[in-house]
Amino acid sequence: MDAIAAAQVLSEIGYLLRQDPKEVYRARAFSSAAWALALERPDLEALHKANQLTAIEGVGAGIAKVLAGLVETGHSSYLERLRAEMGQPARDDESTIDLSAYQGDLHSHTDWSDGRATMLEMARAAKALGYRYLGVTDHSPRIKVVNGLDAERLLAQAREREQVEKEVEGLALLQGIEVDILEDGALDLPDAVLELLDVVIASPHVKLRQEASAMTERMLRAVSNPNVDIIGHPTGRRPGSREGASYDFEQVFRQAARHGVSLEIDCDPARMDLSPEHARLALELGCNFSVDADAHAPAEFAYVPMAAWMARRASIPMDRILNFKPLEALTMIAK
Ligand SMILES: [Zn+2]
């Protein structure tokens, strides 16, 4: 059992525990231990042999016991029990996700908006992971608290991107935006600006409690905008603390498939959105996916390897996931 496979088991345990409000702290402990494993990739066999699993950051006695079971048997009886309790038992149609084929993350933030690192730091981290490209998708102007970007600042950011690309050889920086889907489904930047960008992620951030039919109209309008490439964290949920938006998923996913708009699996443990259940529905309706970290700091790129089990559980084949495609095959990139 390698560290990434173990990270995914801990991540899924954290995810399932989050469904129970009483378990929120334990859920977080499992998620952060998963993150530590995905970041540091320790040799679990050796640590287990030396009785040192608790030396891993965030791993106490309880989590060490789960890890010991994983090293010894290759599976976790605790995870199996949780799955059964939640009515989500193992299925025989899970897909295989080969993370070594992951080409790049399409959703990330820098200190141009609410990220905690510069574009150069984010680019260097992506390059160190072997990524071929990175989508730089800061927030749009409406989100004032995070200093969202208007057309003028996007232009200034484009100049910085050129510089950073020169410094970090072999990594393509895709200039994008995470544009807010407004209450009526319009987007928070004019089409004339969006059409110049490589990647447009349209995300619902506010007014998620809209009545279902209004929310459906809002999402349908967003996926129908020809400049939109990806719907970011499509429900806006926060497992364990905030329910996501509720809308006619079937209708919206069908329309997304028709317009070639991909749906995101946002791997941030606070989001994990789409859920495997919704992703499975979207897959059946013909959608493609983008599996992103939504990283606000370099260490958060590790959210993807720790949460890749979500795509596997949803049975999504790798050829339906944008991040496994080479740069030349990303058709949404503005020419
Ligand atoms: Zn967002």
Ligand SMILES: [Zn+2]
């Ligand atoms: Zn984001």
